[in-house]
Amino acid sequence: MVELIDTVAGVSPATEHLWSELQIYITHSTWGLPVGRILIALGIFLFFLILRRPQRYLLMVVMGRLANRPIRDLDPAVRHALKGPAGIVPVAIGAFFAFEVMKFDQNGDYAEIASRIVATMVLTALFWALFELTSPFVASLKLRSSALSPTMADMIRHTVKGVLVFAAVALILQEWGVEIGPLLAGMGLIGAAVALGAQDLFKNLVAGFLILAEKRFKYGDWIEVNGVVEGTVEYIGVRSTRIRRFDDAAVDVPNNAFSENALINYTKMRRRRILWTIGVPYSTTVDQLKTVRDGIEHYILTSPDFVRPNQASTHVRIDAFGGSSINILVYCFTVTTSWREWLEVQEQLAYAVMNVVLGAGTSFAFPSRSVYVESIPNDRPDLFLPPVDGKPRIEPATPTEAPQPAPSGASEA
Numbered sequence: 001m002v003e004l005i006d007t008v009a010g011v012s013p014a015t016e017h018l019w020s021e022l023q024i025y026i027t028h029s030t031w032g033l034p035v036g037r038i039l040i041a042l043g044i045f046l047f048f049l050i051l052r053r054p055q056r057y058l059l060m061v062v063m064g065r066l067a068n069r070p071i072r073d074l075d076p077a078v079r080h081a082l083k084g085p086a087g088i089v090p091v092a093i094g095a096f097f098a099f100e101v102m103k104f105d106q107n108g109d110y111a112e113i114a115s116r117i118v119a120t121m122v123l124t125a126l127f128w129a130l131f132e133l134t135s136p137f138v139a140s141l142k143l144r145s146s147a148l149s150p151t152m153a154d155m156i157r158h159t160v161k162g163v164l165v166f167a168a169v170a171l172i173l174q175e176w177g178v179e180i181g182p183l184l185a186g187m188g189l190i191g192a193a194v195a196l197g198a199q200d201l202f203k204n205l206v207a208g209f210l211i212l213a214e215k216r217f218k219y220g221d222w223i224e225v226n227g228v229v230e231g232t233v234e235y236i237g238v239r240s241t242r243i244r245r246f247d248d249a250a251v252d253v254p255n256n257a258f259s260e261n262a263l264i265n266y267t268k269m270r271r272r273r274i275l276w277t278i279g280v281p282y283s284t285t286v287d288q289l290k291t292v293r294d295g296i297e298h299y300i301l302t303s304p305d306f307v308r309p310n311q312a313s314t315h316v317r318i319d320a321f322g323g324s325s326i327n328i329l330v331y332c333f334t335v336t337t338s339w340r341e342w343l344e345v346q347e348q349l350a351y352a353v354m355n356v357v358l359g360a361g362t363s364f365a366f367p368s369r370s371v372y373v374e375s376i377p378n379d380r381p382d383l384f385l386p387p388v389d390g391k392p393r394i395e396p397a398t399p400t401e402a403p404q405p406a407p408s409g410a411s412e413a
Helices: 002-009 013-029 035-050 052-066 076-102 109-144 150-175 180-197 199-214 256-260 286-302 339-359
Strands: 222-225 229-236 240-245 250-254 263-265 272-280 315-321 326-334 383-388 391-395
Touching: 035 052, 035 076, 052 076, 076 109, 109 150, 150 180, 199 256, 229 250, 250 256, 272 286, 272 339, 286 315, 286 326, 286 339, 326 339
Parallel strands: none
Antiparallel strands: 222 229, 222 263, 229 240, 240 250, 272 326, 315 326, 383 391
16 A cells, blocks of 8 residues: 555655655654554454453353353352453453554653553453452352341441552552552541541541441331431441431431430330320229229230230239329230331220220210309499490499389379
8 A cells, every 4th residue: 555655656746745744744643653553553452342242251251260160150240240340351452462563662651651551451450350249249248147237248348349449549550650658648647637627527437337346226227316316227337327217308317426325226126015094084983993904904914916924014003093083004015016016906905995994884084174163252243334425334233123012092193
């Protein structure tokens, strides 16, 4: 092709001059390399780039062979984790062969840059693979060890991924000639300065580790932080924990709040309590009180929904004389801890209490007040008469006088 261009250029001196200038420009802009060599290198790189999918599959097959396991027997999570990093390896190989074909000066700057580019691709593929394999690795640890809770597994996964990212960035920077030691020292000084102004952040971090170590709660637990929030645990982080309230609102609570406030974990209840005060009127007789008390106690002791008295406190007793009722204390525990089932058991107990009270011939008391008047005044209130000319009239009331009989012998006028 070059001979053809030289033949055409020889026809006209102007064309020959233009071709000479173009060759000088191409030689200067291609680092002194022939154009044909650059095109061959570009073709090699495009070959590896376009065909990276079959090469990626071949690479995964080789990795499976090295692990003495066929690729079809690998865990789907592992195959999915290796898919992205394995796609970078053919690109790195293509870049390596392309730079070799271009034959940069081994002592020149361009050769050093080419070597760093290939090394950066290899390091990226390696740490990316380790980053993606962290999740299935931690999941396998959780399956093998029952002591590893989901929250602790999440903490380990996030910590390992953070370390891998930091190591990858440090090695890549070192590959490009950036000194890591002074950078780490400077970051240490900056971290010390930041720590003075971010004490709450470190308190939350320490509290987050304590939550995971002590296993105070886990995902899905119903908890209440006194004066802060009540709901189910949705996410536990190193700085804050997300609580989903029962109105479906999400609340991010700093981990430090769990160490400074009382924490109630309702999910860890072994049983649920029912505490009622049932009032009957003072007209209830002693026999009726005994019938009511014995009937309620019999229902609780014979129902399989309630915990036996030898396992939990169970009391049905006449408790107090209230302002308008005689109070009966009902104190018992249900076997179920589910809120929905507990409501059903409580409802059945309410029906039983009503049947017992009404069956004993008494009723339920309600707040009432009696007013006693010692005497009624004899004097009558003043009379309010209709107004005249817009002015009200008030006249004192006088007792009604009985009519007097007419004197004898008197004639009517």
